[in-house]
Amino acid sequence: MESKKYLLSEIIILISSAIGLLSLFMPWVNLAFLSQNGFAQQGYIFLVVMIYPALSAYKKKSSNKIISIITLVIGLIVMFAYISDKSVDFFGASISAAGSGAYAMLLALIGALVGVIMNKRVNQEL
Template sequence: MNFQKWDMGSKMIFIASCAALLSFFFKWVEIGMLSQNGFSQGVVFFILLFVYPCVTVIREKRMNKKLGYVMAILGVVLGMSYILSKTVDFLGSTINVASGGPYLFMAACGLLALGVRKRKI
């Protein structure tokens, strides 16, 4: 594994995978003084979407780009559905209690898609 000899797409995929993993340490739900990270919210299985692209980059193998795009799009869809599921009624008004974690995860999915597009092999 030599990060410096990778092409730009491979670097983007690796960084996106690290950002997605990092997003689970951020707050995913925040209600006033109460908050929970991605691990306690049970969304850690979302990282499975990054396993195939990251492993192909680390092993320097050819990637099925269609599958890479599907993983990235599915990640954005799962992130959006998570955010929309955290809309609650509170004291007569509707609020969304999703915090920064799912947004970082979706940004990582966008970077994953861009990395898949720029990857040469």
């Protein structure tokens, strides 16, 4: 059985997935009187879009590039909407209540998308 090395793009996908998982333990909502982690904010839903590319990268198998890109872009759009929805008006000033965990998940989704686009082991067919 031939042992294949991990490609740089697969390493990027795996590290991004790990960052996404770790972001669930960080605060996703952070105000002076309120702080909630990713589990309380149901951030684990964002990991669903990262499962297919992460498993394919871990197993060093080819995956469908189009499906991976579409799911990650959907995750990015929803994450941007989540972050923009967490702004509140406080004494006439708009304050973002999105915590560091939400931004870490955003970076993880971007990293996974970059890894999928860079991946040479990925199929182009449906």
